[in-house]
Structures are given as structure tokens and as C-alpha cells.
Amino acid sequence: MEFKELIAAFAAKYAIEGLDSVDDVVELDVDGSRVELLDDQQTRSVVVCTEIGQPPPDANGEFGAMMLKANFMLRATDGATLCQNPETGAYALVRQLPLALADAESLGAGIESLVNQAEEWRRTLAGIRYAEEARAEETEGASDHNGLLSSGFFHV
Secondary structure, three states, X not given: OOHHHHHHHHHHHOOOOOOOOEOOEEEEEEOOEEEEEEEEOOOOEEEEEEEEEOOOOOOOOHHHHHHHHHHHHHOOOOOXXXXXXXXXXXXXXXXXXXXXXXXXXXXXXXXXXXXHHHHHHHHHHHHHHHHHHHHHHHHHHHHHHHHHHHOOOOOO
């Protein structure tokens, strides 16, 4: 099956009107997630991609390490790859589906799985961002407190 045929079959199966590819890219909204489908003619596959969010302040810290471990054998990503979009800087989850094995139903299942995984990774990223911000506030608060103690106002 070709990419355009697959998109047409997918749109028909799920009653999605106006789902057309522009420059071999299709964009759709799935449960609030923007999902892109790309025709990778070189590998004869559909690349399904959704962003999960901007990197936390310590991008190479805890979350970066988690991403690398999750990508190992693709087990913690349900077959997708965690990466960074070079155009937006956002982290993304990407899955490749071979056209030879794809039909409307398998494409729908692949998109659903990717969106579900992305939501889990968004929650994880938000938790790490929250923890990093809390640590930063603690550090700022501690330095402000120390400044007050050494200002001569309080004698310690």
C-alpha cells in the first residue's frame, strides 16, 4: 500500500474528513496531541511523530538519562524512539510503521499507542520540571536567607 492510499483508507475507516497530505505530511489532532504522519519513501514507511514538550532546565540531567535508557531496546517506549526535534527543540516520540505491513486499522492502533505513550512521557517530563523548579526555589530561598543572616541584621 502507498502512503496516500493508506491515509485515504485511514480517513475513511475513522470518518475523518479533509485528511490530505501536504508535501507527504499529514497532521491531525488526537485527544489534544498534534500528530504528524510523514511518508518516508526511502524506508517505505510511515513515520508517526508527536512532541512531548520542551526540555527541562537541566536537559541533560535526569530526564535525558531516562530518555536514553527508555530507548534501549525500545521497551519503555512501546517501540517508539524518544528524541529532540531539531526545528522546535522540543522532545518528541517517533515511531516508524512499514507501509508493507500497514492498513487503516494498524495505523490507527500505532497512532493510539504513540499518543498514549506520549501522554505518559509528558507527565514524567512535567514531574521532573516541577522537581527542578522546586530545587531552584529552595536554592534561591537558601541564598536569600543566608544573605539576610550575614547582612548584619541578624548576628549568627
